Amino acid sequence: MGHTISTTVDHGFAETLEATRSRLADAGFGVLTEIDLAATLKARIGADIAPQVILGACRPPLALAALEAEPTIGVFLPCNVVVRAVDADHTLVEAMDPEAMVELTGNEGLAEVAADARKRLSAALEALSAEAVSP
Numbered sequence: 001m002g003h004t005i006s007t008t009v010d011h012g013f014a015e016t017l018e019a020t021r022s023r024l025a026d027a028g029f030g031v032l033t034e035i036d037l038a039a040t041l042k043a044r045i046g047a048d049i050a051p052q053v054i055l056g057a058c059r060p061p062l063a064l065a066a067l068e069a070e071p072t073i074g075v076f077l078p079c080n081v082v083v084r085a086v087d088a089d090h091t092l093v094e095a096m097d098p099e100a101m102v103e104l105t106g107n108e109g110l111a112e113v114a115a116d117a118r119k120r121l122s123a124a125l126e127a128l129s130a131e132a133v134s135p
Contacts, residue, residue, distance in 0.1 A: 004096060005118070006095070009129055010090060011090075012088060013050075013084075016083055016091035020124070023125075026123075027124040029124070030057070033055070034056070037053065056078035059120065062117050063077055066101070081093065093125055098113070098115075
């Protein structure tokens with residue numbers, strides 16, 4: 001089993017980032033945090049990387065159920081979704097596969113929560129690749 005689920009979108013970074021926020025909302029996730037890696041690395045150490053943003057996505061009922069099943073699961077929350085420019089016309093969107101939480105913790109009590117989160121994240125990513133990107 002891999003640790004991510006992903007899709008490559010045939011649109012530029014800015015369009016895809018905005019569309020990703022919308023598709024996550026459609027799947028029931030809110031974005032709690034947003035880290036602009038390119039800007040942060042440029043400001044801190046002068047590094048130049050392609051545009052890349054980490055969206056910290058959360059669906060509170062899933063977060064609560066996960067915490068109830070495994071109190072240490074907070075180290076994996078929120079669900080990180082990375083939007084990364086591949087080139088001017090293509091953008092990669094990837095998320096940690098929630099089912100990896102079950103594997104990493106060995107706690108089968110997380111299986112139902114992980115399956116729900118994976119289904120929702122997969123639907124958001126599939127929506128990005130299946131339609132024209134428009135927020």
